[in-house]
Structures are given as structure tokens and as C-alpha cells.
Amino acid sequence: MSTSDSRHELIAELERCEEELDRRQRRVEEYGEDELADLTEAYDSFYEVLDIYQDQVTGDDGDIQTIVEFQSEIDRVMTAIPDDVLHADIFEECDEYLQQKWFSDSDFEHVYDQLDPVADLAEWLGDRDEALDAYRKARRDVRARIRECEAEIDDLERLAELAEADLDAPIERLEEPIQEYNDAVKAAFREFKRSASAREVVRFLDEMEAYPLVEFESPPRDVAEYIEDNPTGEEPIATILEYADYSRSKLDHYVDDPNKLKHAIEGHRAYLEALDGDPLTIEWPPLSAEELRYRCRELTAAVNRIDPAVVEQLREVESLPRETDYERLRNSAVVRQELSAEERERLQSEAIEDELAELRAERDRLEEALENYPER
Structure with a gap:
């Protein structure tokens, strides 16, 4: 991959990550971060109880004492959920549905289906944070490439300083x-x-x-x-x-x-x-x-x-x-001691200034990209 391709790929990835982050951030703002946080906490608590008790209260394993314990746990979760939480009606419908004497796996599947809209919204904050991590990683990748460019520039500048070396001098x-x-x-x-x-x-x-x-x-x-x-x-x-x-x-x-x-x-x-x-x-x-x-x-x-x-x-x-x-x-x-045969050849090819110009341009473009896509 050429230097130009590498630079464009890094910047394109940074741009893509910003667009995805903005999309997911707008989605969060549509409902509000605090509201989604409350919803996610409520969903996680409700789902955790379902997950713990499903095998214990369904089929031949179910018994009245465990079912009562399960319903008490659901009641405890419902008491902790704010009345104005998003999709409060769904939680209430699920709670009402679970007030029965016996359970089968199909009953739990029904509740999971009811909770699908809640489950989707409960992922939005995590999705936004995941996009934020990807954006920050893309910026780190750009910074890493800038450091690589600067190191390569230093090496080439060192070579350029030696370009006038007399290889036939009587050392x-x-x-x-x-x-x-x-x-x-x-x-x-x-x-x-x-x-x-x-x-x-x-x-x-x-x-x-x-x-x-x-x-x-x-x-x-x-x-x-x-x-x-x-x-x-x-x-x-x-x-x-x-x-x-x-x-x-x-x-x-x-x-x-x-x-x-x-x-x-x-x-x-x-x-x-x-x-x-x-x-x-x-x-x-x-x-x-x-x-x-x-x-x-x-x-x-x-x-x-x-x-x-x-x-x-x-x-x-x-x-x-x-x-x-x-x-x-x-x-x-x-020059004779420290430079490899390849570096000596580069000295003689007079291509160093072209390489330096290309690397400096790449570094400048990447630094501009970091300015255009700031830390978040």
C-alpha cells in the first residue's frame, strides 16, 4: 500500500467513525441520555430475574415456593423502576402477565417478545459508547502514523545531511x-x-x-x-x-x-x-x-x-x-559504517527530497485531519 493510500485510508476511517458516532449520538439524544440510562438499568434488572428463574419455575422443576420467590423478585424490580421510565407500560404488561400460577418456556418467550422494543433501546447507550471507542481508536491510529512519519522524516533528514559525503575520502x-x-x-x-x-x-x-x-x-x-x-x-x-x-x-x-x-x-x-x-x-x-x-x-x-x-x-x-x-x-x-547498501543507493538516487516532501505532506494532512475531527 502506498503512503498516499495509507493516509487516505486512515482519514476515511476517521471520517466514517465520526459519522457513525454522530448517528448514534443523535439517536441517544432523541430520547435523552438519562432516560436511556434509567431504561437500560430497568431492563437489565428485569431481564436478570427472568434469566435466573426461568429454568427454576418452568416444566417439572417448578414449585409454588420458587414461583412465589420469582414473582417477589419481579415485584422488587418493578418497585425500583421509576414510574416515568421509557416504555413503563411494557414493564407493567410483563409484570401483569407474570402474575400466574404456573409457567412454561413459552410464557417466558412471550415476555421476551414483549420486551423486544425495550431491549433495542437498552443497547443504544452501549452502541454509542462503542462508536466513541472506535472514533478514539481511529484518532490514535492517525496520531501513531504521524509519529511514524516524523521518525521517517528524521531518518531521511539525517540521510540528506550526509548526501554530500565523500565516499572516497581517506578515512x-x-x-x-x-x-x-x-x-x-x-x-x-x-x-x-x-x-x-x-x-x-x-x-x-x-x-x-x-x-x-x-x-x-x-x-x-x-x-x-x-x-x-x-x-x-x-x-x-x-x-x-x-x-x-x-x-x-x-x-x-x-x-x-x-x-x-x-x-x-x-x-x-x-x-x-x-x-x-x-x-x-x-x-x-x-x-x-x-x-x-x-x-x-x-x-x-x-x-x-x-x-x-x-x-x-x-x-x-x-x-x-x-x-x-x-x-x-x-x-x-x-556513511560507510552506519548506512546500509539500500540507504547508500537512496543517497545516490537523489530521491530523498521527493520522499521527504511526500512524508511531510502526509504528516500535515493527518495533523489537519486531527484538527477537523477533534477529541471527544
């Missing part, structure tokens, strides 16, 4: 220093984690909370407290993980409180094993020049705590916006 001018830094900092963190005490690593992670662009996951509290408060925290993380594998009797030879170590470490093994230097790396494709500057500033503070030698490679990355045609190279990298 290795950015990629090589970034990759070299990433490799170096990951190796540096591996060495830090291998050789430093667990306490040093945990303190480093705590310090990183002051640097929101360096997104390390904070260590679990019980792990951090155990490492900080116990002599075992002076051991590297790998050694502590090895201890956690020992039996308690063997662990007695290495730590003061084996149970405390196992409680703190065993449940968080996955966290400690997965801890690596990825949060210290530079994304690819790279950030905008301004974002890169802020990220390198925070990374410098972090990496300097691990291996100051790697900071030199980070400075080379930080200088790329000043020393290269950064935006051209970055846009080319973004």
Missing part, C-alpha cells in the same frame, strides 16, 4: 590513530587489572564516577566493601577470583574469613571477569569535533591513572579535528 587518516589508541588503552587496562591490587582497581572505578563520559559500571557494593576492608584486597583481581574457586578448607590457608570472601565474590564473578578497557576507547565512526574534545579531556584524566604513556596517543586523537579535514572524513566514515 584511514582518522581510523588509524583512533584504532592505535584503542588497542593501546585496552592493553594498558588489561595490564592494570592484571598487576594492580583489586583495591587500586576499585578505587580507580570509584574515581571514574566523576567522569560521566567514561562509562564504567560501578563495582557491586559488597565487592567494593570486601576489597576495601580486607587484606585480600591487596591481591590482584585474578588472584581473588582464584581464591573464590577454592574449597573453604583450602581457603582457610589464604584468607581470614573464607565465607566472607565467597559471599562477596562468587555472585559477582561475571562482573569482575568482564571488566575491561572498552569504556576508555574512542567510538568509530568518531564523534563530532566538539564531542571528541570533551571526551578526550575526560579520558586523559582516566588514562593518566593507568598508563601515562598511552596519553600521548590519546593527544594525537584529540588533535585530529585541528590537523585534518575532520568533518569531511568523519561524514564519509559515518
Whole structure:
């Protein structure tokens, strides 16, 4: 289905729902909402008694005591029905008809037939509410399609911004220093984690909370407290993980409180094993020049705590916006990395502006429809 067909179908459905709602609302107004509400309540109460007692008072199952009880219930319902209720005469006729000694199913069928005009009117409020629900759903469907249009427009506008990207630009001018830094900092963190005490690593992670662009996951509290408060925290993380594998009797030879170590470490093994230097790396494709500057500033503070030698490679990355045609190279990298073959083809076909125009027109038409068919 084309965009145009989809839009027209949604609007046509909204229009149809409004017409049906108006028709049913006019029908309600013909008698009055309060009057129909009273009628519906009266009918429901009367019908409920018929439904409960029919099998009990007809045929061989009928007995005088149950019949009297049934008629008393009908009398109770009739007493509660307002004298001026719509079709009061029908209720009275049914009540009079039911004042007999014995009943058959045909007697009940006769009463149901008498109540047919009442049953029809008793559905009108529900029919109106059903039409109102359908109308509101049609509006929600239009709003949902508007959101879809806006998302598609955002995607196409992003593509349009990249339409001038030079796909032949030498992006290795950015990629090589970034990759070299990433490799170096990951190796540096591996060495830090291998050789430093667990306490040093945990303190480093705590310090990183002051640097929101360096997104390390904070260590679990019980792990951090155990490492900080116990002599075992002076051991590297790998050694502590090895201890956690020992039996308690063997662990007695290495730590003061084996149970405390196992409680703190065993449940968080996955966290400690997965801890690596990825949060210290530079994304690819790279950030905008301004974002890169802020990220390198925070990374410098972090990496300097691990291996100051790697900071030199980070400075080379930080200088790329000043020393290269950064935006051209970055846009080319973004296009190559992030866009699918289909999106690249759309870029080259120059059809994006036509698609944008069509989507904007659809969105505007749908928004106009919501104005023409307001919330109810």
C-alpha cells in the first residue's frame, strides 16, 4: 500500500467513525441520555430475574415456593423502576402477565417478545459508547502514523545531511590513530587489572564516577566493601577470583574469613571477569569535533591513572579535528559504517527530497485531519 493510500485510508476511517458516532449520538439524544440510562438499568434488572428463574419455575422443576420467590423478585424490580421510565407500560404488561400460577418456556418467550422494543433501546447507550471507542481508536491510529512519519522524516533528514559525503575520502587518516589508541588503552587496562591490587582497581572505578563520559559500571557494593576492608584486597583481581574457586578448607590457608570472601565474590564473578578497557576507547565512526574534545579531556584524566604513556596517543586523537579535514572524513566514515547498501543507493538516487516532501505532506494532512475531527 502506498503512503498516499495509507493516509487516505486512515482519514476515511476517521471520517466514517465520526459519522457513525454522530448517528448514534443523535439517536441517544432523541430520547435523552438519562432516560436511556434509567431504561437500560430497568431492563437489565428485569431481564436478570427472568434469566435466573426461568429454568427454576418452568416444566417439572417448578414449585409454588420458587414461583412465589420469582414473582417477589419481579415485584422488587418493578418497585425500583421509576414510574416515568421509557416504555413503563411494557414493564407493567410483563409484570401483569407474570402474575400466574404456573409457567412454561413459552410464557417466558412471550415476555421476551414483549420486551423486544425495550431491549433495542437498552443497547443504544452501549452502541454509542462503542462508536466513541472506535472514533478514539481511529484518532490514535492517525496520531501513531504521524509519529511514524516524523521518525521517517528524521531518518531521511539525517540521510540528506550526509548526501554530500565523500565516499572516497581517506578515512584511514582518522581510523588509524583512533584504532592505535584503542588497542593501546585496552592493553594498558588489561595490564592494570592484571598487576594492580583489586583495591587500586576499585578505587580507580570509584574515581571514574566523576567522569560521566567514561562509562564504567560501578563495582557491586559488597565487592567494593570486601576489597576495601580486607587484606585480600591487596591481591590482584585474578588472584581473588582464584581464591573464590577454592574449597573453604583450602581457603582457610589464604584468607581470614573464607565465607566472607565467597559471599562477596562468587555472585559477582561475571562482573569482575568482564571488566575491561572498552569504556576508555574512542567510538568509530568518531564523534563530532566538539564531542571528541570533551571526551578526550575526560579520558586523559582516566588514562593518566593507568598508563601515562598511552596519553600521548590519546593527544594525537584529540588533535585530529585541528590537523585534518575532520568533518569531511568523519561524514564519509559515518556513511560507510552506519548506512546500509539500500540507504547508500537512496543517497545516490537523489530521491530523498521527493520522499521527504511526500512524508511531510502526509504528516500535515493527518495533523489537519486531527484538527477537523477533534477529541471527544
